[in-house]
Amino acid sequence: MKIVYLHQYFEKEKGGIRSYEIAKKLVSEGHQVTMITGNDISSCEGITIISTKTPYRQEYGYIRRIFSFVIYMLKSLFYALREKDIDLVYATSTPLTVGLVGKWVAKIKKCAFVFEVRDLWPDVPIQLGIIKNNFLIKILYKIESDVYDKADKIIALSEGMKMDIVQKGIHPDKVEVITNFADISRFKSISIMDQIQLYTKYPQLQNRFISLYAGTIGFVNHIDYILKLARSTKNDEILYVIVGDGKEKPRLIREAKLAKLTNVLFLDAVSKAEAQTLVTMSDVGMCFVRDEEILNRNSQNKLFDFWAAGKPTLINYKGWQDKVMREFKAGQGFDYGNIDGLRLYLENLSMHKKKNTKKCSNVSVNWPSSIKKRIY
Structure with a gap:
C-alpha cells in the first residue's frame, strides 16, 4: 500500500518522533511511505521524505x-497531488489545516483518508483564550467539522479526546485511540559512558537531585509552574532542569534571573538520544500544564519516556494519565493548587536518595582511570 503521510513538524532526532516511529513501522510491514513535511530532513529508514521547506x-x-500554516498547506497539497497510485493519505494535526490537505488529496485521488488528532483544535486555543475572534472561531469549527466528516478514520491520542470528538456528532466506531508510546529498548541501551558525556557537558548536573522537564516551552506547557515550585524549595540539592525551546523561554529565563533562582537550570533543545540519556540521569520527571479542564485529555509524549526509563513522574492535572500513574505507582499526581504538597513530595524523594547513597558509599567500584578523572 502506498501512503502519503502529512506532518508539518516531522522530526527524527529531536522533539516528538511519533510520526517517525509510525512511518518506520509501516515501512517494516512492506508499505511505501512518502512523508511530506515542512522541515528540511533527508529520506531515511526507507521513508521517502519531501520537504516543503x-x-x-x-x-x-x-x-x-x-502564515507558515498556509504556506505548508499549499505546498504540501501540490506535492501530494503529484504522487501517483496513492492508497491512503494520513494527516496528523496540528495545525488543523493539515486535515484540509488530507481531505482534498483523498477526494481528488479517490483514496482513503485518516486524520490523527494530536491536540483538540480549535477547542484548546479557544478555551485558553488564545483565539478570541468570533469570525475566526466559526471558520475553525467549520474546518474541524468538515475534516472529521470526510475522514474514513480518526485517530485520537486518549479516550478523553475520543469522547470530545464523539460529542461533536462523530460515530464512536469511526474513532480509534492510539496513545503516545516509548521504546523501552532505547533506554536499556543507554550506557554509563553516555551519561558521563552529559555530566561532562553539563557539570551543573553532578551531585544534584534532578527534577527534569524536557519538551516545548510554550504557553500550554506552563513552565511558570516550575519556577513557582523552585521559589518554594529550600533544599539546595534539588535542581529543576528545563530542557527545550519555545516562545516562552526568554521570558522565563529573565524571571528566573530576577528571582535569583539558583536551583533552576535552562538547557537548549538536545537530540532525542541526548534527551533520553538525560531522562535516565534524572531522579524524577515533570509534566505540567495550565489549570484548564480541557488539558486533562492530553497525551504527553515525555510522560511515556519517563515511564519507559522507570522514573517517577509528577503531574498537576487529572485525566487518564493521572489514573494510570496512580494505578501502577509510576509517580504522583497533585491538584494544580497543591504546590506545597508537590514540594514536600520532592524533598522526601531527595532525602530518600541521600540516605540510600550514604548506605552505598562504602561500595568499591573499579572504574577505568579515564572515567575516574571525569567523575571525581
Whole structure:
C-alpha cells in the first residue's frame, strides 16, 4: 500500500518522533511511505521524505505561525497531488489545516483518508483564550467539522479526546485511540559512558537531585509552574532542569534571573538520544500544564519516556494519565493548587536518595582511570 503521510513538524532526532516511529513501522510491514513535511530532513529508514521547506519555530508570533500554516498547506497539497497510485493519505494535526490537505488529496485521488488528532483544535486555543475572534472561531469549527466528516478514520491520542470528538456528532466506531508510546529498548541501551558525556557537558548536573522537564516551552506547557515550585524549595540539592525551546523561554529565563533562582537550570533543545540519556540521569520527571479542564485529555509524549526509563513522574492535572500513574505507582499526581504538597513530595524523594547513597558509599567500584578523572 502506498501512503502519503502529512506532518508539518516531522522530526527524527529531536522533539516528538511519533510520526517517525509510525512511518518506520509501516515501512517494516512492506508499505511505501512518502512523508511530506515542512522541515528540511533527508529520506531515511526507507521513508521517502519531501520537504516543503516551510520555516516554523515555537518562538514565532501568531501571525507568522498562521502564515507558515498556509504556506505548508499549499505546498504540501501540490506535492501530494503529484504522487501517483496513492492508497491512503494520513494527516496528523496540528495545525488543523493539515486535515484540509488530507481531505482534498483523498477526494481528488479517490483514496482513503485518516486524520490523527494530536491536540483538540480549535477547542484548546479557544478555551485558553488564545483565539478570541468570533469570525475566526466559526471558520475553525467549520474546518474541524468538515475534516472529521470526510475522514474514513480518526485517530485520537486518549479516550478523553475520543469522547470530545464523539460529542461533536462523530460515530464512536469511526474513532480509534492510539496513545503516545516509548521504546523501552532505547533506554536499556543507554550506557554509563553516555551519561558521563552529559555530566561532562553539563557539570551543573553532578551531585544534584534532578527534577527534569524536557519538551516545548510554550504557553500550554506552563513552565511558570516550575519556577513557582523552585521559589518554594529550600533544599539546595534539588535542581529543576528545563530542557527545550519555545516562545516562552526568554521570558522565563529573565524571571528566573530576577528571582535569583539558583536551583533552576535552562538547557537548549538536545537530540532525542541526548534527551533520553538525560531522562535516565534524572531522579524524577515533570509534566505540567495550565489549570484548564480541557488539558486533562492530553497525551504527553515525555510522560511515556519517563515511564519507559522507570522514573517517577509528577503531574498537576487529572485525566487518564493521572489514573494510570496512580494505578501502577509510576509517580504522583497533585491538584494544580497543591504546590506545597508537590514540594514536600520532592524533598522526601531527595532525602530518600541521600540516605540510600550514604548506605552505598562504602561500595568499591573499579572504574577505568579515564572515567575516574571525569567523575571525581
